[in-house]
Amino acid sequence: MKTLRDVKIGETARVAKIHGQGNIRRRIMDMGITKNVDIYVRKVAPLGDPIEINIRGYELSLRKEDASIIEVI
């Protein structure tokens, strides 16, 4: 399974499914990461984590750990 964590910087991926549960999962979806949306991975923080993505026209940062529950195609 490919997740957002595996997407390289500068690439775009489409969300297939959000795994996991609880607050973090709901928060991720509230921020607009839902099925079929395109995510552009813009950069990674200087210390290697978190990452910055562009989604629905704005910039969002999330930890790689949380990115790994977002399945993409």
Added chain:
Amino acid sequence: MAITIAVAGNPNSGKTTLFNALTGLNQYVGNWPGVTVEKKEGWLKGYPDMRLVDLPGIYSLSANSLEEEIARDYLLTSNPDVIINIVDGTNLERNLYLTNQLAELDIPIVLAINMMDEVKKSGRRIDSKALGEQLGIPVVEISALRETQIDKLAKVAVESAEQKQNGQTLTSFSCGVENALSEIEKVALDDRVKTRKRWYAINLFVRNDLVKKDLNLTADQSAQIAEIIQKCELEYEDESYSIIASERYDFIELVLNNVYETKQVGELSTSDKIDRIVTNRWLALPIFALVMFLVYYISINTIGTMMTDWTNDVLFGEIILPGVGSLLEQWNVAAWLQGLLVDGILAGVGAVLGFLPQMIVLFLLLAIMEFSGYMARVAFIMDRLFRRFGLSGNSFIPMLIGSGCSVPAIMASRTIESEKDRRMTVITTSFIPCGAKLPVIAMIAGAFFGERAWVAFGSYFLGIAAVVVSGIILKKMPIFQGEPAPFVMELPAYRLPALKSVFTTTWDRASSFVKKAGSIILLATIAIWFLTYFGWVDGRFQMLASDQIDQSIMAVLGNAVAWIFAPLGWGEWRPVVAAITGLIAKETVVSSFGIFYGFAEVAESGQEIWTNLRAAFTPLSSVSFLIFVLLSAPCFAAIGAIKREMNSTKWTLFAVAYMNMLGYVSALIVYQLGMFLQGNPFTVGTAAAIAVMAIFLWLIFRPAPKPTTGSRLEQAEARV
């Protein structure tokens, strides 16, 4: 009739700026009951009986965070007459997600599209009339920053409240979901629930436990609902929350198709260009270091400290205190009253106001960083480092400021979003040696270690180690347990901060420090003054001259509790009382020793008393004393700030107790093990120190009560 208007919107949507524009300075800041989240209320400019309530900035009403829970509870229980929903015009898609949920609450909504100037400048176009028609609510285009159309927004909001306009379009979900919702309505929402049926149904559908509790469902009803949800989930091959969230966004996309022209893909905005440099892989850290250096330099090294020193040394030290003193003497005021006024009350007022200038400078800088969007980048850059020991990237700024003064540092933790991280930061920040602890460090280094630099270096190292260790220990404690706060953070576009908002925010924070922390500082200073300057001389209770301090109540108390500190190597009343007077301000420890050894005044590093100290301490016990002073409870001003930020007596006591315990235990371990290593026999004390150290190490290295290792995904799958 008084009308209540709630202002709701996403973080970074310009909500604070709008609130300030709507109320002018006609507002007051408090806290939502029982939590550390700020609550702002005010009156609408030009409408004396229109009350405005500023809700916390939120992305959704799902109660994922404390802020969302507060906003949701307020809207459900207080029933405001109208909601002004501010949305960022440059980021409509995500902002309308909240609008979409608000619409289900049966409260009239006015949509304020903010940052219209920016939208137009970037060549995008919003057909706000069409948007209003599609959403069924009045829409006003504004710029909170330039205060354009604010009057119109106020007028429309008041009209909507009076007419109780409730025509908002509700999201129509797909067939299967709608069926499930109406089935749930039939099962769960009987005649008791008159309004917001759809809102309840949707929340039951996404398994919102809070709503389940509200409705007091029977076991049978719950089971039926569970079945309905499951059926729908099977049909959609997805989980219910995900279905709802996706369809809400689909609805918004559909609406925006007709009203919003987005910019062409690939074109970089000014903000994007700035961000390319500021969080660039190679440049981010140098730029970050430079910004932090500037903040530190301006607030701690130069302007802020100069102003604070001037207030303390000149305004209070040379003008007010001597002035009032000689005036009182002229009037032949009784000596005890003079003492109370000058050494008690005025010194206390000085302690509060002395920090103020520095704090204002710092708050100003923090507000600029917050409103410009850089604060989020600080968290982005530092998160990886800090989350290892239970803090978040946002804790960096309080720690940095803490090396100057703990009081503004504790107040700076206000900008941390998660309450858990905020509490943890408040507790640990004052471990970083502040400016006032430096004289104590200099005194010990000078008297015992030939002024070697490693004493100061070691003190900072100790402070940082205490932060790290405390983070690790505390995050495993039950009170800090629970689901980790998600670090899913918006990186807002860079913007030129609005001066008015910067100043209003600074003013709010500074005045709330004076009000909330001021009283505790004042009372404590008076109490210490009384205990130090009163006592029994030859069986008669009287006020003492400064060479009679050894007869004071404080000395008596010091003697009474000295045994507690004997295991640390300094069980005599003088060091004990000196450490206690450090509660007024840490540098007082040095001047207290001066008084005890009969010097009216000593240099900042206490050079005059080094000989006396060498008689009273061994090098080892002096280190133990220093450790205790550095780690135990900070000064009253800092405790006052902790009280202000925790907004809870219980948490304040916990913080102070924790610090005292850590200080005591660390000093005990160092002194007792040091004694043993110096060739002294193995005593009960040595055994105690080893036992305490074992507990300490266990607290650090024990596995966390809940598994936090492995990826989130593995945990989630393990539960399924």
